[in-house]
Amino acid sequence: MSNKAKGKKLDEIVIDNMLISMMEKIFDPIPVPIIxxxxxxxxxxxxxxxxxxxxxxxxxxxxxxxxxxxRNSRFPYVFKNKKxxxxxxxxxxxxxTAIVHRIPVLDENGEVLYGFGMVLFQDVEEFKDIIQKNKLLESELSLYKTQLKEIQGAKYSWENIVGESEKILQAKYLAAKAAQTNSNVLLLGKSGTGKELFAHAIHNASNRSHYPFVKVNCAAIPQELLESELFGYEEGAFTGAKKGGKVGKFELANGGSIFLDEIxxxxxxxxxxxxxVLQEKEVERIGSNSPKSIDVRVIAATNQNLEELVAKGQFREDLYYRLNVMSIYIPSLQERKEDIEILAYKLLEKLSNGMGKYVKKISPKTLEYLRGHNWPGNVRELExxxxxxxNLTDSDTILPVHLPMYITQRTVTKGEGPLRPLKEIIEETEIEVIKRVLERTKGNKQKTAKILNISRSSLYDKIERYGLE
Known part of the structure; x- marks a missing residue:
């Protein structure tokens, strides 16, 4: 290195040290933790x-x-994600436990230069006190609005419905058409296929999107409480009724949509x-004699065959035809296996971000096993x-060894792949173990070979064979 280059490097170091010293003088007196x-x-x-x-x-x-x-710091993840x-x-x-900021500082090429961290509140109780002092929880009304917003929000749109198969595209097409109308919609399909995603997306794409989206699981509410949940009650309507009565879900959804799951x-x-309610477009609270007009679009969903229930006398035929204006069938994962790869990667991104682990890849063999499984639990099972x-992997790649045995070691049946060869299982285990030890030794191959009790030449052979450089 020339003397001029050395001098320039030295100047940069001196400038950096002066900058850090100046920052310490600025930030030390500030009563906010900064790093x-x-x-x-x-x-x-x-x-x-x-x-x-x-x-x-x-x-x-x-x-x-x-x-x-x-060791709980998420800065490595922030640097990796650049967000x-x-x-x-x-x-x-x-x-x-504190409330913190973590901010990556990027250069003009989008590469990380620094990370800036700040502790806003040094404990959660302090955070709660600030909220109370600012009167964010001033009254029952503000709390009611917060809870109302939580139950009203439709979180998903068409972008959240992943897939390029003909069947899922057909379902999205019909749903998009239904969203442009005020007609009732009936979503059909097995458990875990994403019926709720479709309900959210239909509401968000409709002219009702600025009004409430209210969800009700008809199977989760006890029979004796369902009427009061759906239609509300007046004060004194029955023993134990709340003072002032209660607004029902249909009233809450007025102007918007109500999603009746498990109809x-x-x-x-x-x-x-x-x-x-569907015929008259009005509801009457328990204990009231004055019905209230409402404007609500019903989106219903079920994994049952309603026509069979009608034939058995378990579901009203007139209600079935009232709901079945726009019927949309959501295909199971088994019916659209060509979507498994794109779905798996979308779910992997979502889960990795939520769990704070840098897992971005799925090996080809793993994808083969995923495509070979029948997925009785559909997208929910895949997730x-x-x-x-x-949770099992220590690298950025999901291998077959990380999948449940019922997927990788299934018995040979028509239409399914063969049992896994022993050689394949051994190789996958070797890859995972070598990766883990190399990470622990920070790439030191001599230490890695010693821990694995193999020669360095043998380790180099395996690294080259498995492409682990």
Whole structure:
């Protein structure tokens, strides 16, 4: 290196040190914990109040990897994802739970230069006190509005319904058409196929999207409570009735949509009352003699065959035809296996972000097993299998060894793949173990070979064979 280059490098170091020294002078008096992380996740600067909060002298923190200071830190994930985490609840290694910011600072090429961290509230109780002082929970009315918003919001849109198979595209096409009308919609399909996703998307794509979206699971509410849940009651209507009465779900959904899930489980007596609401477009609370007009679009869903229930006398025929204006069948995962790969990767992204693990790949053999399974639990089962796999893997790739045995070691039946060869199982296990030890030794092959009790040449052969460089 030339003297000029050396001088330039030295100048940069001096400037960096001056900048850090200046930042310490600025941030140390501030009574808010602040930390600056380098691009390799080393601690560059921390103010005194943060060092005291962590329980270490500053000189013991500076230069250390952030995970060595707090093993629960999510800064490595923030650097990997390049997305800020604002007002996150975080439990530090010392037991404190706080509300924090984690912000990656990027250069003009989008690469991470630094990470900036700040503790907004040093414990959750402090956060709650601030909320109360600002009167965010001032009255029952504000709490009621918050709860109402939670039950009214339709969270999903067409983008959340993943797949390119003909059957799922046909279902989306029909649903999009239904969204442009005010007609009732009946969603049919097995459990776990995504009927609720379709209900959300239909509401969000309709002219009712700015009005409430209210969900009711007809199978989850006891029969004796279902009428009061759906239609509400007046004060004093029965023993134990709340003072002031209660607004029913249909009134809450006025102007918007109500999603009646598991409609096939609705008691026969209630079916007659629901039919009247659909015909007359009005509801009457229990204990009231004055009906109220409502404007609600009903989106119903069931995994049962309603025509069979009608034939058995278990579901009203007139109600069935009233609901079955726009009937949409949601295909099972077994009927659209060509969507499994794209679905798996979409779910993997969602789960990885939620769990804070950098799992981004699925090996070709793993995908083969996923496509070979029948998926009786549909998309919900696939999501559970992937969540389990993410918990098991120590790398960024899901391998067959991370799948449940009922998927990888199924018996040979018509239409399914063969049992796994022993050689394949051994190779996958070798790959996973070598990866794990290399990560632990930070790529030191001599230490890795010693831990695995194999020669270095044998380790190099396996690394080259499995493409683990």
């Amino acid at each position: 600056l992380i380098g691009k390799n996740t080393e601690v560059i600067m921390i103010n005194q109040i943060f060092a005291d909060f962590l329980g270490y002298p500053k000189e013991q923190i500076i230069g250390k990897k952030v995970l060595d200071v707090d 800020a985490e604002i007002a996150w609840k975080h439990k530090f290694e010392n037991g404190h 096939g489980d609705m008691p026969f007596k209630m079916q007659a009352k629901l039919l009247r 559970n299998v992937l969540e389990r796999a993410i």
